[in-house]
Amino acid sequence: MKKQKISEEIDLDKKYNNVKTERAYTAVRKYGWLVSILIGVGGQFYPYLGLLVVPIMLSLTVMSAFKGLYWCGNFCPHGSYYDVPLLKISPIDNIPDLLKTRLTGILIFVFFILNFSTGIFSALQAEPGTRLARVGGVMANVYLVVLVAATLLGIAINSRAWCWICPMRTLQLAVYQLGKKLNLTAESDQTVIITSAEDCRECALCSQVCPIELKPYPILRYKQENNYLEEPNCMRCRVCIENCPVDILKLEKPERTD
Ligand code: SF4
Ligand code: SF4
Structure with a gap:
């Protein structure tokens, strides 16, 4: 990530007290979590439901090449689960x-890939008639x-704690970097921008409500240097934008000079 030139006296390590708010x-964000339950729980009884993970993984991978972690903040069924029912508790x-x-x-990603590929490989050895169900069952x-795992982390710490170690996040960040190199992001990538920094009330609410801090x-x-958030980890979820009391944050395509 490019270094953001900001004033010397600003403490970027400061922790803010997190605040719950509508996310x-x-x-899709309100009810997407039902898809998570359907696949994760329903798939234990009807394994073909696990095959829905294929279009989900394809969608998030392709989207990340153009829009970074936009999927995580706007379409991810698990993300909806973290932001709606899990957030409550x-x-x-x-x-x-x-x-x-x-x-x-990276370590979690490697662990996931090894387990996932081993499971899929073993499922593909099954009889042709049961192969699809076995693959679905693994997913x-x-x-x-x-x-x-995310529920345990959510109950113990924070409902979006899992997002920082999610293998799909690691995958998307890598594809996003590739997308940037190939100039795929130029027309589609949006970031949080501040329209008038001098009007900021310095209430820090935007940071207190950000689901991933x-x-x-x-x-x-x-x-x-410029007015946009150079932060690949941003999920473009708009929570900071919706909560700014003076409405000076927006999600827009930045005027990049780099
Ligand atoms: S900075 Fe704003 S848009 Fe980005 S993840 Fe945080 S709340 Fe969402
Ligand atoms: S919520 Fe708005 S006014 Fe408050 S610190 Fe953030 S940008 Fe400034």
Whole structure:
């Protein structure tokens, strides 16, 4: 990530107290979690439901080449689960820094890929008549494991804690970098921008409501180079934007000079 030039006195390591707020602004975000339950739980009884993971994985991969983690904040069925039912019972404490490191994400990704590919490989050895159901069963199991792991993290720490170590996030970030190199993001990628930094009330609400603890404030308030958030981890979920009391945050295609 390109370094953001901001004033020296700004403490970027400061932790903000997280605040719960409405995060689901569309029907997909409000009810998408039902798809997670359908695949993860329903797939244990009817494994073909697990095959729905295929279009989901394809969609998030293709979308990330053009729009970064947009999928995570707007379409992910698990994300809807974290932001609607799980949010209600989560303490949303600060997410440990250990979960946010690149190394942790990569290790979880490797662990996931090894397990997933082994499971799929073994399922493909099954009799032709049962092969599809076995593959679906592996995918449904993966979906259920993520649901359980994220729920435990959500109840203990924060409903979006899982997002920092999600293998699909790691995959999307890698594809996003590729998309940028191939200039696929030029017309479609949006980021959070501040329209008038001088009107910022410095309430830090944008950072307190961010589901994954990014810091539109103070970065955008004190950034000197340009007015957009250079943050690949941003899910473009609009929660900061919807909560800014002076309506100076937007989700737009930035005027990049780089
Ligand atoms: S910075 Fe704003 S848009 Fe990005 S993840 Fe946080 S709340 Fe969502
Ligand atoms: S919510 Fe708006 S006013 Fe408050 S710190 Fe963020 S940008 Fe500034």
